[in-house]
Amino acid sequence: MESHRILLADDEPAVIRAVTQLLDGKFEIVASVDNGQSLIEDASRLDPDLLVLDISMPMMNGIEATRHLKKVGSRAKVIFVTVHEDRDFIEAAFSAGALGYVLKPRLATDLLPAIREVLQDHTFVSSPICMEEARKSGRPDPILEAARSNL
Numbered sequence: 001m002e003s004h005r006i007l008l009a010d011d012e013p014a015v016i017r018a019v020t021q022l023l024d025g026k027f028e029i030v031a032s033v034d035n036g037q038s039l040i041e042d043a044s045r046l047d048p049d050l051l052v053l054d055i056s057m058p059m060m061n062g063i064e065a066t067r068h069l070k071k072v073g074s075r076a077k078v079i080f081v082t083v084h085e086d087r088d089f090i091e092a093a094f095s096a097g098a099l100g101y102v103l104k105p106r107l108a109t110d111l112l113p114a115i116r117e118v119l120q121d122h123t124f125v126s127s128p129i130c131m132e133e134a135r136k137s138g139r140p141d142p143i144l145e146a147a148r149s150n151l
Contacts, residue, residue: 008032009053036060
């Protein structure tokens, strides 16, 4: 097990279970929470190395919680795990301070590579199908390119 400490935040118990199984034996999961307010409280108390969180959560969404944590000086790196493929969400996530953006349908294939990249201060973005098509046609997506170059 690596010494990196991870806090999970998602209001879907199935996602927490899936992420926990993927990370079991590889990283230390210090806590899992189901809302943005608990995320802020536990992140402040536990000082994890990495936050793996959803955007859409009760009490406070993940983007707002990330902005708050960064504002108060949290050193935790952030990876969003979400269903939102919309460019506005991707842009907002990176603007808030995230380094990773993993789509839930790609959780099994993308989460571990995302964690490894983000822990090295690199960015990682799951490529939505519509954006893959843009790349195949030779037109790189500006949001993905900006995210990859550390917004």
